[in-house]
Amino acid sequence: MRAISAIIIIVIGYATLTNGKHSIINSLESGNLELIKEAAHKCVPVEQEDAGKTIILRMDDVQAFAYADISKMIIDDVIKRQMKITLGVIPKNFSKDIIMSKYLEKNICNLELALHGWDHSYSAEEGVYEFEMIDAQDAKAKLEAGKEILEKISGKNTMTFIPPGNKISPELKKLLELEGIKYISGEYESGIYGMDATTFDFVEYKLVENELVLKNCDERFKKNMFCVVVLHPQDYLTDDKIDMEKYGQFLDLLDEFKKRGARALTFSDL
Numbered sequence: 001m002r003a004i005s006a007i008i009i010i011v012i013g014y015a016t017l018t019n020g021k022h023s024i025i026n027s028l029e030s031g032n033l034e035l036i037k038e039a040a041h042k043c044v045p046v047e048q049e050d051a052g053k054t055i056i057l058r059m060d061d062v063q064a065f066a067y068a069d070i071s072k073m074i075i076d077d078v079i080k081r082q083m084k085i086t087l088g089v090i091p092k093n094f095s096k097d098i099i100m101s102k103y104l105e106k107n108i109c110n111l112e113l114a115l116h117g118w119d120h121s122y123s124a125e126e127g128v129y130e131f132e133m134i135d136a137q138d139a140k141a142k143l144e145a146g147k148e149i150l151e152k153i154s155g156k157n158t159m160t161f162i163p164p165g166n167k168i169s170p171e172l173k174k175l176l177e178l179e180g181i182k183y184i185s186g187e188y189e190s191g192i193y194g195m196d197a198t199t200f201d202f203v204e205y206k207l208v209e210n211e212l213v214l215k216n217c218d219e220r221f222k223k224n225m226f227c228v229v230v231l232h233p234q235d236y237l238t239d240d241k242i243d244m245e246k247y248g249q250f251l252d253l254l255d256e257f258k259k260r261g262a263r264a265l266t267f268s269d270l
């Protein structure tokens with residue numbers, strides 16, 4: 001809102017200064033439209049206070065040409081509540097999705113782009129995920145290619161890796177650390193940055209009650225620890241369509257965290 005008012009003032013000021021009788025439309029026509037559009041989308045950082053409770057919203061499976069509407073809706077609603085979010089992005093082909101890439105770029109000051117593997121492949125035969133089955137050389141190449149894609153959008157170093165399926169071999173974990181990855185966020189009890197709560201139960205295949213998510217985080221808060229809450233865009237779909245009842249539960253969860261005075265940071269803010 002503030003950005004829009006500033007733009008209106010600038011536009012009015014410009015029109016008045018250059019030629020009183022020329023309208024705003026004239027200044028728009030004289031090539032300012034692009035500048036104004038750009039300024040209208042300047043990323044405004046959220047404002048949060050530290051009341052001793054911190055969550056990290058970790059949304060996995062953000063990817064090219066899938067779940068765009070629900071992903072954007074989640075990100076918009078998080079930022080609207082003055083919260084930040086870490087996105088686990090599957091980098092393969094992501095730069096080809098111009099619309100999603102531009103959308104993330106516009107909101108980047110409130111987002112962290114984390115690598116979520118390269119293509120999130122899974123071997124059903126062996127029951128292993130991408131970063132459990134590839135060798136070190138392959139992992140290094142995929143990491144570098146993935147970083148390049150994300151960094152083009154974020155303009156920042158990629159510091160976080162979220163293993164697909166939350167699974168990673170110990171050797172590859174070491175390799176990622178050597179390659180400059182500071183935060184590896186895997187499954188429950190997989191280290192300090194691992195998941196502490198999740199909004200979806202993949203065994204029961206249904207949303208987890210908010211009470212349980214909050215209970216897990218309250219336990220973390222009591223120990224003065226941050227709480228990593230894992231979610232996926234597809235958690236809030238039914239038959240590939242946004243399910244407003246399910247989505248309402250997500251908004252309630254965000255509001256409950258706000259009521260507790262929790263702030264939502266990203267791994268790279270820690």
Ligand SMILES: [Zn+2]
Nearest residue numbers: 060061164165
């Ligand atoms: Zn995933």
